[in-house]
Amino acid sequence: MRVRVLVFLALLLLATLGGGIADTSAQTPSPDDINRVAKQLSCPTCAGINVADCPTETCAQWRAKIGELLAAGKTDQEILEYFASRYGDHVLQVPPPRGFFLGVWIVPVLAILAALGTFGYLVHRWTQRSARPETSAASPEEVEDEYLRRVQRELDTWWK
Amino acid sequence: MVEMTEEGAIPPSPARPHPAGRRLIGLIVVLALLGTLLGVLAWGLQPRTSATLLGQPAPPFEITAINGEFAGQRFALADLRGHVVVLNIWASWCIECAREASVLEQAWRAYRPRGVWFIGVDYLDTDTAGLAYLKRFDITYPNGPDIGSRIYQAYRATGVPETFFIDRDGIIRHVQIGPIGRAQLDMLLERLLTPGVSQP
Numbered sequence: 001m002r003v004r005v006l007v008f009l010a011l012l013l014l015a016t017l018g019g020g021i022a023d024t025s026a027q028t029p030s031p032d033d034i035n036r037v038a039k040q041l042s043c044p045t046c047a048g049i050n051v052a053d054c055p056t057e058t059c060a061q062w063r064a065k066i067g068e069l070l071a072a073g074k075t076d077q078e079i080l081e082y083f084a085s086r087y088g089d090h091v092l093q094v095p096p097p098r099g100f101f102l103g104v105w106i107v108p109v110l111a112i113l114a115a116l117g118t119f120g121y122l123v124h125r126w127t128q129r130s131a132r133p134e135t136s137a138a139s140p141e142e143v144e145d146e147y148l149r150r151v152q153r154e155l156d157t158w159w160k
Numbered sequence: 161m162v163e164m165t166e167e168g169a170i171p172p173s174p175a176r177p178h179p180a181g182r183r184l185i186g187l188i189v190v191l192a193l194l195g196t197l198l199g200v201l202a203w204g205l206q207p208r209t210s211a212t213l214l215g216q217p218a219p220p221f222e223i224t225a226i227n228g229e230f231a232g233q234r235f236a237l238a239d240l241r242g243h244v245v246v247l248n249i250w251a252s253w254c255i256e257c258a259r260e261a262s263v264l265e266q267a268w269r270a271y272r273p274r275g276v277w278f279i280g281v282d283y284l285d286t287d288t289a290g291l292a293y294l295k296r297f298d299i300t301y302p303n304g305p306d307i308g309s310r311i312y313q314a315y316r317a318t319g320v321p322e323t324f325f326i327d328r329d330g331i332i333r334h335v336q337i338g339p340i341g342r343a344q345l346d347m348l349l350e351r352l353l354t355p356g357v358s359q360p
Contacts, residue, residue, distance in 0.1 A: 057253035088309040
């Protein structure tokens with residue numbers, strides 16, 4: 001019985017230590033953790049490079065800040081919001097759907113809707129044309145212009 | 161002469177817009193789209209550099225100082241009306257900014273008794289790095305972070321360092337792109353402090 005109790009206590013101790021180790025590792029973010037967030041931020045002083053891949057001093061400072069915030073228990077989203085409010089929305093790799101960047105989300109949707117509408121209209125027109133009964137080229141029904149209509153009438157009179 | 165017989169009569173066509181009318185509407189739509197596109201392009205191609213603000217009223221700004229005796233104090237341009245203001249945009253990672261840091265601090269100490277305010281705007285920095293920079297150069301005039309990069313954008317800055325000399329009426333009289341030397345700084349401030357002379 002005493003052995004069982006000792007084994008139980010030993011296991012409990014190991015579990016506690018294990019948990020402690022796990023907590024410690026959660027408080028010390030790995031480079032992968034930092035880069036995961038840094039990849040979602042744009043280098044503010046270069047063009048088209050994310051903070052994870054950027055070799056500048058600015059981005060080194062930002063990566064250190066991301067590490068600090070992760071260590072403080074902030075989530076990825078909270079860190080991104082911190083950087084956006086501190087430095088502006090333009091530092092986010094994915095522009096947020098607000099303010100000036102709202103257009104980035106709305107314009108493509110409007111363009112797709114306009115393209116679909118135009119395509120639908122054209123298909124409708126083409127199908128209507130092809131559905132019309134075959135008539136001779138000189139059929140009066142086809143002629144809309146008043147002048148051509150008169151010419152058609154003249155021709156009809158001549159051929160009678 | 162056309163004879164209008166019952167047989168020869170053409171049935172009226174259904175009411176549809178005239179082809180020429182439809183073409184005109186299409187042309188108007190295309191021209192409107194092109195005009196909008198060209199307008200947006202022209203707007204985008206307009207020069208938006210800090211130099212274009214010369215002679216213009218300085219955009220309003222507000223910072224909360226993080227250093228020295230001013231730490232925690234709020235500074236707004238509107239509250240500094242009647243004073244000559246030197247607005248310097250810098251960053252700790254900017255090598256050229258470090259070249260002028262001591263010059264600005266010396267000038268602040270020299271011109272503070274004459275009512276000149278130096279304001280530092282820390283652009284794209286972390287607080288730790290910004291404070292370390294201020295400590296390294298023993299900068300005592302008020303400095304604060306550019307929250308949301310709003311001041312940088314409002315002043316159309318093209319990089320760091322950039323320094324704006326604002327006269328007592330709130331008009332930008334000089335824009336210094338890149339580091340400034342003491343002689344030039346003195347010359348500009350003396351001109352701005354001379355009554356009746358505002359154009360350096």
